[in-house]
Amino acid sequence: AHAIHPIAALQTEYSLWSRNAEIAVLQATRELGTAFVAFSPLARGFLADGLQEVDSLEPKDIRRNMPRFHPDNFAANLTLLDTF
Structure with a gap:
């Protein structure tokens, strides 16, 4: 997609619970100069200590x-x- 039109930003889930972006996405965004926007950095509310049940x-x-x-x-x- 980037070869056809530059991608300005990519958003994907990334938190202490969801680290799949570390496999290749973060490196690709660095190489392409694309902004990386973390989705749900507080693990869908879990790390915010707001959900007890x-x-x-x-x-x-x-969820x-x-x-x-x-x-x-x-x-x-x-x-x-x-x-933690």
């Missing part, structure tokens, strides 16, 4: 379908949050 999410909240927000995984992750 998955059940408090709205029924159609996309309900993510493995890291599955009640068992979420409970385990909460125990790590205080240490």
